[in-house]
Amino acid sequence: MERIKATYYIETPFDIEKSAKVLAGEQSTGTFVKIPGETAELKERFAARVEQIRYLESVSQPAMPGTHADFPSYHRGMVEVSWSVENFAYNLPALISTLQGNLYELKQFTGLKLMDIEMPASYAAHFKGPRFGIEGSRKLTGVNENRPVMGTIIKPSIGMTPEQTARLVQTLVNAGIDFIKDDELMTSPSNSPFKARVDAVMRVIDEYADKTGKKVMYAFNISDGIDEMLRNYEYVCAKGGNCAMISLNSVGLSGTKKICDQGELVIHGHRNGWGMMNRHPLLGIDFSAYQKLWRLVGVDQIHVNGIQNKFWESDDSVVSSIKACLKPMLGGYTVLPVVSSGQWGGQAPETYRRTKTTDLLYMAGGGIMAHPDGPEGGVVALKQAWEAAVNGMSVEHAAKKYAAFGKSVKKFGSEV
Amino acid sequence: MERIKATYYIETPFDIEKSAKVLAGEQSTGTFVKIPGETAELKERFAARVEQIRYLESVSQPAMPGTHADFPSYHRGMVEVSWSVENFAYNLPALISTLQGNLYELKQFTGLKLMDIEMPASYAAHFKGPRFGIEGSRKLTGVNENRPVMGTIIKPSIGMTPEQTARLVQTLVNAGIDFIKDDELMTSPSNSPFKARVDAVMRVIDEYADKTGKKVMYAFNISDGIDEMLRNYEYVCAKGGNCAMISLNSVGLSGTKKICDQGELVIHGHRNGWGMMNRHPLLGIDFSAYQKLWRLVGVDQIHVNGIQNKFWESDDSVVSSIKACLKPMLGGYTVLPVVSSGQWGGQAPETYRRTKTTDLLYMAGGGIMAHPDGPEGGVVALKQAWEAAVNGMSVEHAAKKYAAFGKSVKKFGSEV
Helix, strand or coil: CCEEEEEEEEEECCCHHHHHHHHHHHCCCCCCCCCCCCCHHHHHHHCCEEEEEEEEEEECCCCCCCCCCCCCCEEEEEEEEEEEHHHCCCCHHHHHHHHCCHHHHECCCCEEEEEEEECCCCHHHHCCCCCCHHHHHHHHHCCCCCCCEEEEECCCCCCCCHHHHHHHHHHHHHCCCCEEECCCCCCCCCCCCHHHHHHHHHHHHHHHHHHHCCCCEEEEECCCCHHHHHHHHHHHHHCCCCEEEEEHHHHCHHHHHHHHCCCCCEEEEECCCHHHHHCCCCEEECHHHHHHHHHHHCCCEEEEECCCCCECCCHHHHHHHHHHHHCCECCECCCEEEECCCCCCCCHHHHHHHHCCCCCEEECCHHHHCCCCHHHHHHHHHHHHHHHHHCCCCHHHHHHHCHHHHHHHHHHCCCC | CCEEEEEEEEEECCCHHHHHHHHHHHCCCCCCCCCCCCCHHHHHHHCCEEEEEEEEEEECCCCCCCCCCCCCCEEEEEEEEEEEHHHCCCCHHHHHHHHCCHHHHECCCCEEEEEEEECCCCHHHHCCCCCCHHHHHHHHHCCCCCCCEEEEECCCCCCCCHHHHHHHHHHHHHCCCCEEECCCCCCCCCCCCHHHHHHHHHHHHHHHHHHHCCCCEEEEECCCCHHHHHHHHHHHHHCCCCEEEEEHHHHCHHHHHHHHCCCCCEEEEECCCHHHHHCCCCEEECHHHHHHHHHHHCCCEEEEECCCCCECCCHHHHHHHHHHHHCCECCECCCEEEECCCCCCCCHHHHHHHHCCCCCEEECCHHHHCCCCHHHHHHHHHHHHHHHHHCCCCHHHHHHHCHHHHHHHHHHCCCC
């Protein structure tokens, strides 16, 4: 029987091997006393197994305050645990409850983070994964050159009418943008009802497409209840849109999968709320594991933050997130990493130097809208920044060579 | 316009008031530069407001490692922020993205936890909430006395056939149990397909009900994709079951609401994965806020861990979770707190002493099954423990007065 493997970064004041076994027990057959009817055969078939332990350092203070304050030292390690696929078959919530369930509550641990998941081969037959991914996103936006898909976010996040939004979209499509998205805070408030916004925005996008042959991808934020999301989804399809955005953590796994399964729109996955699951180095889930779950669900594009972002995350962490997305899973399941947060082009050279990829959706908000030459200058500057990046130029060098990008550097170079 | 209020426990090396304003800005109108078109009127109407700040202690080390390691001190405070309901209307995922979205990622904070939410009155008209709650759960299980509904979990968690499960259910209903649930790891594995399990279990429950008039409530774990959950749900209804269990965090908000909206079954909400969101004192979400969201969604029963549990959580935290559930929300929305984890009756006196309630679903697994007189003795002992608790007896006193409970104390008293 196939097995699924998960790697955990753990910390415990007790013996690492024993603690790992408690984890495996709790997440398969366990309770606190021996139960009549629990045979050895049954345990052998269904119990989780500790496959590997890599011992790391010991420390004098626990990673998580509140419990076990009185031990001399806390031992860290990477622990690989496996489960028979038979335990949950192809039920994703059951898989999550197994890999990320009660184990975080175990007394044995003063730190526990799910670092990676190794999916068994048969998953490829059961989960369709992203219908569009990198190739589909490029095809629909018509970006075939060696540069990222350039995107932006409608700001202010909230408060604009559909007409105001459409005017902004007009400005942005005229400026040559490839992709635009609603803000994750924007769904269907009274000032901008969903359908009215779709109508107003698609009119602008279609008109521009008729004129120029370039159809800008717009990610309408459909996040809501299941029925409402399906209605929103159908409305976007009916109006000729090709993308919908979902706040993954707010909607949840089952709801997001239901939407992805419709298969007609590119699904832009926003990870807002992610900090809660990842910000502590020894609690929650690492992005390597997280993005695999959403690829399985069928998300086509997923947020990875950006180099020199306005959030807390380090560049190293962002780079490893991008690399995780670009690593094939089960031989495919491509997902387009969405780089955003405080981006204006100045981060392009470093992003390319460290990831060596242009398979990105590169999002700039203020970096486009507030460019000294207006949004058009902003989009041109972004493209220049990436041309420079791919050619190995530094920001300083590119600022001299490209006028529009030079103005970005002048305006934003000190703000970030 | 009505406002929704959220209280955050924050830590920052910067000025608390300024940091709170950054939070409010990020979660409403914000981007990193001023945007053309962002008028003062628009800001006034849609911007989040910092309503109140309660300054707490300063500390010398940040709560969250990794950033800002070089500041002399870190200031803590409780901050109340409000948003106009207009921003997200009655869209729950949009509300979550606002209250629990990107704010966890802000550089300004070295700790941030959502502590409580104050729902506006109009939510009562838009969210039906729990259809059964405390009263409905009592009515369906026929527990009208002044004691908790007594429940247990099928163990081993996984591996048994439907017939083995049904035999165990037979033993448990004969023993006088009120409520039984699937383990959260058990959904529809090859060894126990969902429908076959429902068939086998309901046969036993119905037969017992026909004979005695007592219909035991069984929470079938329907957690899965949306369509699969709806099918499972309908199957439980068709077979005369009255309860379904959902792993709330694994299924997610939108999927769970879709199921609750069906309105025919009691929804038993399992919070596995919760430790990830709450285990750190300065990261994530407090149970007070968490349980309100699920009551809004319509969950009837929600897990709160238990006194002297086998997990990391303190008794104080468990007690405050129980109290949070029992506090009316918008004048109602009752939810039955599910006490579980290492419970065997010995914790009843302390649970009652600290909460003064019997409106609980009190779950014991091994505490029932491994009782020296078998499950029947286990259930009798639980009821005795609660009779003693309500009468203010100590464990020692009750152990002398009640023979079955006395045996529990002898067997489990030293294990927990």
